[in-house]
Amino acid sequence: MDSRFDFLILGGGIAGITAAETIRSRDAAASVAVVGAEPWRPYSRVALADVVTGDKSGPELELRPPGHWPARGIELVTGRRAVAVDADAHEVAFDDGSRLGYGKLLIATGARPRRLDVPGADLLLSADGQGAVAGAAEASSPAVHYLREMDDALRLKDALVGGEPVLVYGSGFVALEMAVAAHERGANVTVAMRGPDFFHREVSTAGREAIALELVTHGLEVKPGVMVVSLKTEDGYASAEFSDGSELAVRQVLVGLGLEANVDFLEESGLLVGGQLKADEEMRVAPDIYAAGDVAVFPDVLSGRAHARATWQDALLQGRAAALNMLGGHERLTSVTGHAVACFDLPIAFLGDSACPDAMNVERDYSDGSSVRLFFKDNRLVGATCVGKFVERTAATKLMTDRRPIPADRLAELADPAMPLASLLG
Numbered sequence: 001m002d003s004r005f006d007f008l009i010l011g012g013g014i015a016g017i018t019a020a021e022t023i024r025s026r027d028a029a030a031s032v033a034v035v036g037a038e039p040w041r042p043y044s045r046v047a048l049a050d051v052v053t054g055d056k057s058g059p060e061l062e063l064r065p066p067g068h069w070p071a072r073g074i075e076l077v078t079g080r081r082a083v084a085v086d087a088d089a090h091e092v093a094f095d096d097g098s099r100l101g102y103g104k105l106l107i108a109t110g111a112r113p114r115r116l117d118v119p120g121a122d123l124l125l126s127a128d129g130q131g132a133v134a135g136a137a138e139a140s141s142p143a144v145h146y147l148r149e150m151d152d153a154l155r156l157k158d159a160l161v162g163g164e165p166v167l168v169y170g171s172g173f174v175a176l177e178m179a180v181a182a183h184e185r186g187a188n189v190t191v192a193m194r195g196p197d198f199f200h201r202e203v204s205t206a207g208r209e210a211i212a213l214e215l216v217t218h219g220l221e222v223k224p225g226v227m228v229v230s231l232k233t234e235d236g237y238a239s240a241e242f243s244d245g246s247e248l249a250v251r252q253v254l255v256g257l258g259l260e261a262n263v264d265f266l267e268e269s270g271l272l273v274g275g276q277l278k279a280d281e282e283m284r285v286a287p288d289i290y291a292a293g294d295v296a297v298f299p300d301v302l303s304g305r306a307h308a309r310a311t312w313q314d315a316l317l318q319g320r321a322a323a324l325n326m327l328g329g330h331e332r333l334t335s336v337t338g339h340a341v342a343c344f345d346l347p348i349a350f351l352g353d354s355a356c357p358d359a360m361n362v363e364r365d366y367s368d369g370s371s372v373r374l375f376f377k378d379n380r381l382v383g384a385t386c387v388g389k390f391v392e393r394t395a396a397t398k399l400m401t402d403r404r405p406i407p408a409d410r411l412a413e414l415a416d417p418a419m420p421l422a423s424l425l426g
C-alpha cells in the first residue's frame with residue numbers, strides 16, 4: 001500500500017468535494033484524500049454548456065481556487081482512476097498501479113452518458129474536417145459527441161461550426177442543453193427522439209407543446225418518434241439513417257440518451273447488488289463504505305422507490321450526509337430537491353420525484369401560459385414539474401415536505417388552476 005487515509009473519497013465531483021469539505025469542517029486532524037479520474041480540478045458540471053457556447057472558459061468553471069485544497073489539508077489527486085476496491089483489506093487500487101488504504105471510503109464516481117449503440121457510432125471526422133470515415137487512421141475527431149465532462153465540452157465547442165447541420169439525439173435535459181448550446185454556437189440543429197417530445201413522462205401536455213414551439217420558433221427542426229439506426233459517410237458528412245427510413249446529412253451527432261453509473265471498477269468488490277451501488281437511508285453501502293451522488297441508488301424519501309436522483313443539489317446533500325455519517329452521525333435526507341433547465345427563454349423546473357413511474361398525475365394549465373404536472377402516490381404529492389413561471393412552487397414544496405395525504409375528492413379538483421395548491425395546506 002502506498003499511503004493510507006482516514007477518509008478516502010473516489011470522485012472529485014460535487015458529491016465528493018462536499019463530503020471532503022464537510023469532514024474537514026468537523027475533524028481538523030483526520031487525513032482526507034479526494035481522487036478523481038478527470039485531469040481537471042473540481043468544476044461546475046452544470047455549467048458545461050457555457051463552455052460549449054464559448055461564454056465561459058474551462059478554468060472559469062473551477063469550483064474552488066487551486067490553493068483551497070492544500071490550505072485545508074485535503075489531498076486532491078486528479079487524473080487517477082480507481083480500478084478495484086478490496087473491502088476486506090480496506091484498500092483501493094488505481095490505474096497507475098498505486099494502492100491507497102482507507103479507514104472510511106466514499107464512492108462518488110458519478111455517471112457517464114449511455115453510448116449510442118448503432119453501426120457507425122465510432123465515425124471519425126478526417127483531419128481536414130472535410131469528411132467522415134469509419135475508423136480511419138488519419139481521422140482526428142469523433143462525429144458523435146456526448147456532454148458530461150470538461151473534455152467533452154471543449155471538444156464539442158471546437159467541433160461545432162456555424163451554419164453546419166448538427167443532429168441532437170435524445171429527449172432529456174442534457175439533449176435539450178446540447179440543442180440550445182449548438183444553436184447558440186450557430187449550428188443548424190435538428191433534434192431527433194424516440195418518443196413524441198421532450199420530457200414526455202415528466203412534463204404536462206401544454207408544457208411539452210410550449211417546449212416544442214420554443215424550439216421551432218428558434219429555427220430548430222424536431223423529428224419525433226424515430227430512432228437513429230446507423231451512421232455512415234456520405235459526401236463528406238456523417239449521414240444518419242432513421243428507423244422510418246429517412247436520412248439526414250450532418251456534421252456532428254450530439255447524443256443525450258441518459259446515464260450509466262460509473263460502477264464498473266466495483267464488479268469484483270462484492271458491493272454491487274444487481275449491478276447497482278445501493279445505499280441505505282444513511283448513504284451506507286457496507287461497513288466503512290458509503291456512496292453519494294449520481295453513482296448511488298438510494299431510497300427516495302418522497303416516493304419510497306430506490307433510484308439515482310442525478311441532480312446537483314442531491315449530489316451535494318448526499319455528499320454532506322454521507323460525510324456526517326462517516327464521522328459517526330445518523331443523518332438522513334429529508335429535503336425536497338429540484339433542478340431546472342431552460343429551453344431558450346422558457347424555464348422548466350423539476351421538483352421532488354417527478355419521474356415516479358407508478359404515480360398518478362394531475363395537470364394544471366394557468367392563464368399566463370405556464371403549466372404544471374403534479375405527481376401523487378398514495379394521495380401524497382411526491383413530485384411536480386412546471387414549464388413557465390412556477391408560481392405555486394412554495395406551496396408544492398410544502399405539500400411534499402409535510403407528506404400530508406390529500407383527500408381523493410380534493411385531488412380531482414386540482415385540475416382547475418383556480419383552486420390554489422396552498423388551500424390543501426390546511
Ligand SMILES: Cc1cc2nc3c(=O)[nH]c(=O)nc-3n(C[C@H](O)[C@H](O)[C@H](O)COP(=O)(O)OP(=O)(O)OC[C@H]3O[C@@H](n4cnc5c(N)ncnc54)[C@H](O)[C@@H]3O)c2cc1C
Binds near residue numbers: 014038045108109313
Ligand atoms: C451538461 C450537464 C448539465 C447539467 N445540468 C444540471 C442542472 O442544471 N441542474 C442539476 O441539478 N443537475 C444538472 N446536471 C447533473 C449534475 O451535474 C450531476 O447530477 C452532478 O454533477 C453529479 O455529481 P456527482 O459528484 O455525483 O458526480 P460527477 O459530477 O459525475 O463526478 C464524479 C467524478 O468521479 C470521477 N470518476 C468516475 N469514475 C472514477 C473512478 N473509477 N475513479 C476515480 N474517479 C472517477 C468522474 O470522472 C467525475 O469527475 C447536469 C449534468 C450535465 C452533464
